[in-house]
Amino acid sequence: MLFNRAKSIESSIDKYLENILTAGLIFESGIKEYFENKFEKFEERTKEIQKLESESDEIRREIKYKLYKELLIPDARGDVLGLLETLDNVIDTAEMVMIRFSIEKPTIWPELKDDFLELTSASVKSVFELVSASRAFFREITKVADSLIQVHFWEHEADKIEERIMRKAFEGTFIAELSQKVHMRYFAERISMLADEAEDVADRLDIYTIKRSI
């Protein structure tokens, strides 16, 4: 009875983390498709991530309800919900950035294309490592720290690439109008925000892990 309940919440948590991972993959493919002018495919990805986001919200609510209703993990409940809620920010950010791409349709400059793809890849890697850290938090607490180091590493990488894009956009001569330079800066910042969100969760996870070590 007790273990059946545990199993159902466990699989919900696993599914939730899986969704974060999938969101990262969709985000990376979507941005790549945008920069390759495959706009139709990009729009499909946007829809996919929207669907994933609302599904994840539903799972998160279900976990929250079960944890409180069935009085599970009273000592770690707050931390687990805190973790799931901040993880939600990651998926929200990924969705938001894709919607902005879809609405604002930023110009693709060949000079910046590779940098944008590299930025996307670094940001998504920080999300992947975050998911590994979160999984470890539930099952193998001693492994959390290793993954957190990687989250911080990729966030830092993303920051560097973001700065590089901004410098190229503003210092280079290939973009004539200031509004377009600002537009590039805006999108570099948004993509990098995904890694920032991942790092925020990582910081929390660090504390939760210290609290959980027996």
Added chain:
Amino acid sequence: MSTIIIFLSSGLFLGWSLGANDAANVWGTAVGTRMVSFKKAALVASIFILLGAVISGSGASHTLGKLGAINELAGAFTVALAAALSVFWMTKAALPVSTSQAIVGAIIGWNLFSGSVIDMKALTKILGTWIFSPILSAVVAIILYFIISSILKHWKIHLIRLDGMTRVALLAAGAFGSYSLGANNIANVMGVFVHSASGMFTDISFGGLFTLNGVQQLFFIGGIAIAVGVFTYSKRVMMTVGAGIYELSPITAFIVVLSSSIVLFLFASKGLQNLLISHNLPSFPLVPVSSSQSIVGAVIGIGIAKGGKNLNLKVLGRISAGWVATPVIAAAVAFITLFIVQNVFSQVVY
């Protein structure tokens, strides 16, 4: 029968206060952290305290009897009353106090008052055990800490499942702890009455399945008093223990409760003693020990296992002070109360 109940009242009061305070040592963290509900804890605690008292209570009680065979009911009443008053007064004064130490002090007070010879062998055995029990508790906790840490490391149990397992473990450790508490500490509550009162009970047979002798009936009544203490007053103490004094995770709470229960059991179980002796192994003396100190010993053990950063030397000082202060105070209170009961109420106390 009514006289017996009047004279037993001081022991029952002692039992009530034991239930109110010491059950919290066993269940405090589990209930305080809401891993186990108070109702469940109180029910399991009462059942197992009673079982422990009736089945395994005689060992530690026998040692107390050696220290002072109180032969008059009024004397036993006064000794238990003196212990209860000492516990009450020291608790009010916020001094660390243990029922075990109070009752031993009170018996010594009776010895002094009645001019009986103090069995130094029994006394040394008791004192030695008091010093040894928290240390043993710490050692057991350290060992369990490393075993459980390595199990958790290798088994990779999901947090949610681990939570369910911890609840079951806390409940099991609580039941074992309650049994050990009943077995070890019933001597504090009813031990002094064994020589004077147990003869007044006739054996009760339950359909030929098992028989309760006079001592066991006495212990049963004491166990009921402890259970009443658990139900009426321990919740508040449990919440204090669980929420404030020792900040333990549910898993370390389990280790602490298990370690101190093992120690209480070692100093209470005649069966285990016989088993060890028959295998030519060193056995443990059957002596009532303080469950609070045993718990503190285990908490210190966890602190050492974690690298010794949280060691509070003040706590150690307070424990050691309790070894001396409690029996001395209880002996003095017993001496004075016996004098009053004998000379003011004209009762035969020895």
